[in-house]
Structure formats: C-alpha cells, structure tokens
Amino acid sequence: MYSLLKRILFTFDPESAHLFVKNLSPFLPKKLLSKKTRHAYPALKTSLGGTLLDNPIGLAAGFDKNGEMLELIYALGFGFSEIGSVTLHPCLGNKKPRLFRYPKDESLMNRLGLPNHGAQVIATRLKKETPKLPYGLNIARTPNFAVPKNDARNGISDFLSTYENLKNLGFYSVLNLSCPNTEDGRTFEDPGLFSELAEALLKKKSKKPHLIKVSPTLPLQQLNSLCESALKLGFDGFVVSNTSATSEGGVSGRRLLSQANAQLKNVFEITKGKALLIGAGGILSFEDLLTKLSLGAEFFQIYTGLIYRGPFFVAHLNKQLANFCKKLGIKNYRELIGNPEILKM
Numbered sequence: 627m628y629s630l631l632k633r634i635l636f637t638f639d640p641e642s643a644h645l646f647v648k649n650l651s652p653f654l655p656k657k658l659l660s661k662k663t664r665h666a667y668p669a670l671k672t673s674l675g676g677t678l679l680d681n682p683i684g685l686a687a688g689f690d691k692n693g694e695m696l697e698l699i700y701a702l703g704f705g706f707s708e709i710g711s712v713t714l715h716p717c718l719g720n721k722k723p724r725l726f727r728y729p730k731d732e733s734l735m736n737r738l739g740l741p742n743h744g745a746q747v748i749a750t751r752l753k754k755e756t757p758k759l760p761y762g763l764n765i766a767r768t769p770n771f772a773v774p775k776n777d778a779r780n781g782i783s784d785f786l787s788t789y790e791n792l793k794n795l796g797f798y799s800v801l802n803l804s805c806p807n808t809e810d811g812r813t814f815e816d817p818g819l820f821s822e823l824a825e826a827l828l829k830k831k832s833k834k835p836h837l838i839k840v841s842p843t844l845p846l847q848q849l850n851s852l853c854e855s856a857l858k859l860g861f862d863g864f865v866v867s868n869t870s871a872t873s874e875g876g877v878s879g880r881r882l883l884s885q886a887n888a889q890l891k892n893v894f895e896i897t898k899g900k901a902l903l904i905g906a907g908g909i910l911s912f913e914d915l916l917t918k919l920s921l922g923a924e925f926f927q928i929y930t931g932l933i934y935r936g937p938f939f940v941a942h943l944n945k946q947l948a949n950f951c952k953k954l955g956i957k958n959y960r961e962l963i964g965n966p967e968i969l970k971m
Contacts (some may be wrong), residue, residue: 627938640725640734640933656701663703663941667948669958674706674902674925675759675862676916677797681705681944682959683915686906686927687764687800688837691742692774693752700759703940708865708927709748710764711802714757714788716744728881732910737875740766745791745856748903752795763792765837766802767814768798781814782823786830801827804841804868815844815853824859835862835902842867842885842907848891852897865927867888870907879930883908885890892924894964910934912946922964 635643670681684706685699693709719741742748745765765788767781784925785801793799801823803814814820828836838856840849853864867886869876886907894903905923909915910931917928932939951959954971962968 629815632934632936636727636729639723641722643687644725651695651698654698654701656697657808659701659937660703663701663938664720665941665944667788667944669948669956670944671953671958672705672925674760675798676759677706679705681947682925683694683943684708684762684904684925685932686929687711687802688736688738689929689932692748693755693761696755696757696759696761699755700930702932702937703944704759706760706762706925708762708764708800709752709796710742710800711740711747711766712742712745712763712783712788712792713740713766713768714745715768716747716859717741718774724875726875727933728787728879729934731880732824732930733881733932734868734881734930735872735875735877736899740769744943745788749791749795757827760797762798762800764800764802765794782819783828785823786826787812787955789827790830791843793830795843798835798837798862798939799832800865801836801840802839802868804844815841815848815849815852817855820852820856823860824856824861824882828860831860837861837863837865837902837904839865839868839895840889842870842872842889844889848877848894849892850888853901854892857897857901862880864893864897865904865906866893867907878907879934880908883910883914887917889924890921897965899964907958909943915943916946916968919959919962920966920968924963 629919665747672679672682683705685879687708687710690709699707705769717740720737720739724737767784814823838861867877867889870882870885890905903923904927906927909928915926
C-alpha cells in the first residue's frame with residue numbers, strides 16, 4: 627500500500643511532501659496505527675539516562691524540527707524522537723529548493739540551513755505537551771545568515787542561551803557541532819572551541835544525558851581529541867553520525883551508510899565502550915541496523931529509511947530484532963552491542 631502512496635508523494639518535491647504529511651497528521655487514525663506498530667517486546671525494552679523506552683529505535687533530528695509531530699511519531703512505532711535542530715533565534719533556512727531525493731540510491735540531500743521556530747517558541751510549545759513518546763532535543767548555533775556576526779565566540783553565548791531555554795525539557799540533549807548545510811556550522815568540532823563551549827555549558831548542566839553529534843568525515847586525530855575531551859568534561863555519549871557534507875549539502879540514506887559505519891566503529895574503539903552511542907545514517911534494512919549494533923551502537927536513529935520504506939518500517943525492524951534475540955536465546959538486545967559475530971549468525 628505504501629508503494630502507491632510513495633509514488634504519489636514522490637510527485638511532489640520532498641519539502642512539500644513533508645509539509646503535506648505534517649498537515650495531515652492531526653487527522654490520521656493514530657490509535658489504529660499504533661495497534662499495528664507498537665508491540666511489547668521484552669527483548670527490546672531499554673533505558674536511556676533512566677528514561678524507559680519500549681524499543682531502541684528513534685527518529686533522527688530533522689524530521690520534526692519544531693516538536694509538532696510527536697503523536698504521529700509515537701504511532702509509527704518509534705521508541706523515542708529527537709526534536710530539532712533548534713537554534714536560539716527563529717531561522718527560515720536557505721532558499722528553496724533545498725531538499726532533494728536520489729531514489730536510485732535511496733538517499734536524500736539537504737541544504738535546509740536549520741529552519742526552525744527558535745528556542746523560546748519551541749520551549750513554550752513543548753511545555754504545554756504531555757506526549758507519550760520520550761523525546762530529546764538537538765541544539766545548534768543560529769546560522770550567520772539568520773543572525774549576522776554570530777561568529778564562533780558569539781556562538782558560545784548563542785548555544786548557551788538555547789540550552790537554557792530547553793534544558794528542563796526532553797530526556798536528553800544533543801549538541802549539533804557538525805551541521806554541514808550552513809556555511810560555518812562545523813566550527814565547534816575544533817578541539818579548543820569545543821572545550822570552551824563544553825566547559826561553559828556543563829556549568830549549567832541538568833541531570834539528563836548530554837551527547838555530541840559528530841560528522842562522518844571528521845579526521846581520526848580530531849575525532850579522538852573530541853571524544854576524549856567530551857568524556858573528560860562530563861558528556862555521556864555521541865550520535866554517530868550527522869549527514870555527509872558535500873559542496874551542495876548534507877547527504878543521508880544509502881550514500882551515507884559506509885562513512886557513518888566507519889565513524890561509528892572509530893568512536894566505539896576510542897571510547898572503549900564507556901560512552902552511550904546512537905547509530906544514525908543509512909539504516910534501510912534490518913541488516914543495516916544489525917551492523918550498527920555490531921559496531922557498538924546501543925540505540926539507533928532513522929530518517930531517510932522512513933521516507934523510502936514507509937510507516938511500518940520501524941515496526942518491521944523491531945519485530946526482526948526481537949525475533950533475532952529469540953533465535954539466539956538472549957533476553958535483551960543489549961547483550962549483542964559491539965559483537966561482530968552477530969553478523970555471521
């Protein structure tokens with residue numbers, strides 16, 4: 627059935643199709659959908675920073691930028707969602723068109739430029755919500771085209787103000803240091819600037835987990851420095867990875883998979899299992915998810931896979947993971963984290 631709906635949606639440009647789904651969301655039979663997508667699998671029960679989750683599959687940042695679709699995301703079977711990226715100031719983003727499909731590669735390319743309503747508006751909205759779905763918040767520096775002269779130094783103040791607005795909302799926070807579709811979004815992966823930002827932010831830190839979202843192409847030496855510094859300063863883990871930067875924008879989906887997996891392997895080896903890892907980038911099948919689990923991911927995030935596989939994709943992945951655990955006779959999927967042998971089973 628989704629193949630027909632996908633053909634219809636793919637006649638629209640990607641951003642228009644996304645807006646159509648968002649506007650349609652309040653009218654969809656979400657309770658009926660939930661009955662088909664949400665099942666109790668004891669082997670998938672887990673927790674992130676003390677928050678209990680039905681399953682370890684989350685929706686990646688970028689889909690629900692303003693926290694307006696949590697009911698629908700819950701109905702799609704996700705265990706959690708990540709709202710954002712959220713910036714201090716409202717941001718319209720780059721000029722359209724700015725989101726593109728590559729159907730043959732099952733990939734997307736975006737140069738959105740962090741469009742969002744701004745931290746205060748989003749915080750006000752979320753304070754009124756009592757969603758069933760646990761959510762985290764992804765924060766980024768307001769791009770220079772939205773706030774001129776918001777350079778790296780001013781960017782620290784910008785980050786901190788965004789964090790202050792949102793720190794008591796959501797069950798985890800992510801610093802997006804590596805957004806590839808703004809002209810200056812990579813600045814804070816610089817070890818010196820990152821340390822300055824992190825030290826200032828952690829003085830205001832709430833008790834929830836704090837993670838760093840990293841680029842799939844960050845050089846190994848710089849990645850090593852970033853990971854060691856983050857853990858030393860009190861961060862809890864990493865989202866690996868962001869989209870892959872090109873001259874035209876950030877690439878996600880199948881085109882990102884190998885780079886994202888290589889970086890996940892690097893981070894797991896650097897952190898020696900001491901960090902919470904969310905594997906993101908290119909999950910379009912159960913085998914893709916299993917590979918990330920074998921490389922050290924404890925949780926998983928999907929975005930492009932949802933676009934190409936449809937509304938029951940997450941439910942299928944959860945069922946397959948639960949059946950895989952049953953086949954191996956294990957009580958919980960977490961027993962398989964970082965075990966490359968599972969790819970041979």
